[in-house]
Amino acid sequence: MxxxxxxxxxxxxxxxxxxxxxxxxxxxxxxxxxxxxxxxxxxxxxxxxxxxxxxxxxxxxxxxxxxxxxxxxxxxxxxxxxxxxxxxxxxxxxxxxxxxxxxxxxxxxxxxxxxxxxxxxxxxxxxxxxxxxxxxxxxxxxxxxxxxxxxxxxxxxxxxxxxEPAGPRQLLVHPLAERLGWAACAVGAVVLALGTVVTGSGPHSGDAKEPARFGFDPRTVSWLHADAVMLFVGLVLAAWVAARLTGTGAAPARAWAAVAAVTVAQGVVGYTQYFTGLPWPVVVLHMLLATLLVVALTRAVVRQRATTGDA
Structure with missing residues (x-):
């Protein structure tokens, strides 16, 4: 044997x-x-x-x-x-x-x-x-x-x-859906920039004794910031719907749904801090959510494409 x-x-x-x-x-x-x-x-x-x-x-x-x-x-x-x-x-x-x-x-x-x-x-x-x-x-x-x-x-x-592996990446959504995603990112950047103006015009400027501020009216710049947020919300929802209707697979729609969820949470916290006199714990949460929103937007943009053969 x-x-x-x-x-x-x-x-x-x-x-x-x-x-x-x-x-x-x-x-x-x-x-x-x-x-x-x-x-x-x-x-x-x-x-x-x-x-x-x-x-x-x-x-x-x-x-x-x-x-x-x-x-x-x-x-x-x-x-x-x-x-x-x-x-x-x-x-x-x-x-x-x-x-x-x-x-x-x-x-x-x-x-x-x-x-x-x-x-x-x-x-x-x-x-x-x-x-x-x-x-x-x-x-x-x-x-x-x-x-x-x-x-x-x-x-x-x-x-x-x-x-994802290296290599050419194919679009998983309709080109218009991708453009909506990039438009949401662009408006999101404007929202962040206006947020810094709101902060620089309010009470939390960094130093307890000698606060340095832009000098703008806090209420006016807050309204402008909120207007930009409304446009951002509309673009996020449009990108999510477009991804659901045209996406190859569920990944793009799930990613934009996550962006929408963070956006809603951020909006709730934003209005809460505005109507409660900007308590600093709520403002910290607002900053954390702003950062997580950037993460979610980046993920959504990445998930709109996939390496060829990996979709």
Whole structure:
């Protein structure tokens, strides 16, 4: 009799390649910390701690960390905590670049947004310093937030696009539906920009003692912001309906439904903060939802197409 051949593990029984495990984890971590630093930055502003560390890059002259009996009190710890988180964000962005380089075959469609996030973190650090040195100028505060939104969108695109293989991507919805999606993104950007004007015209400008504001009437700019939101809601609903009617598969419609859900939640919170006198916990939630809306919009745009043969 002959001995039965010894079987060897096939590809399906082998341990998963490191890239299939670590790449999505690192890209998700990169996205999460980008969202987190927006929220902590909002806490800095809403607690009046924007000048808790009155100099930059040092916290106070002669020290990079808060010192005892500092005049800024507890505000120094809030501002310093946000500055410290910048190091975590930098490490996450660097690891995302390394992960794409090593485990994603250096795909250009992933390397570009990965480097955008890494470079943007450095830009944000400098812009944050300028914001402190200019006494929390509302222009630099607004720019600081809007650049953060670009980085969140880039990190989100990186995470969701990496879930698909490389290669040509085909449209899963009617071209008009895709245009509606891009129009919603454009109006969404306007909504975010107007939101910074509303913030810069209201009570939460960043410093508890000497608030810096644009000088616009808060009620007027709030109405303008709300008008832009109404247009945005209409475009989101139109994109969702178009994706349902013309989409190949359910992914595009599900993605736009998620955008609509976040938009509704954001609207409820927005009106709540307006009619309750802008309590800072509600404003923080409003900022978090704004960031998640950017994530949802990015996901919806990505899901409108799929790699050929992967739809």
């Amino acid at each position: 002959t001995a039965a051949p010894v079987s060897t593990p096939g590809p399906t029984t082998m341990a998963a390649a490191p890239g299939t495990t670590w790449l999505p984890r690192l890209l998700l971590a990169n996205l999460v910390v980008e969202v987190l630093i927006v929220v902590t930055g909002g806490l800095v502003r809403l607690t009046g701690s924007g000048l808790g560390c009155p100099t930059w890059p040092q916290c106070v002259p002669g020290s990079f960390t808060p010192v005892p009996h500092q005049a800024e009190g507890y505000h120094r710890y809030i501002e310093y905590g946000n500055r410290t988180l910048t190091s975590v964000v930098s490490i996450a962005a660097l690891l995302a670049v390394v992960a794409v380089w090593r485990w994603a075959d250096r795909r250009r469609d992933l390397l570009v947004p990965a480097f955008v996030v890494l470079g943007g973190v450095a830009v944000q650090a400098v812009l944050g310093g300028i914001t402190v040195l200019t006494g929390l100028s509302p222009l630099t505060v607004a720019a600081h937030f809007l650049v953060s939104m670009v980085l969140v969108a880039s990190a989100a695109f990186l995470y969701f696009r990496a879930q």
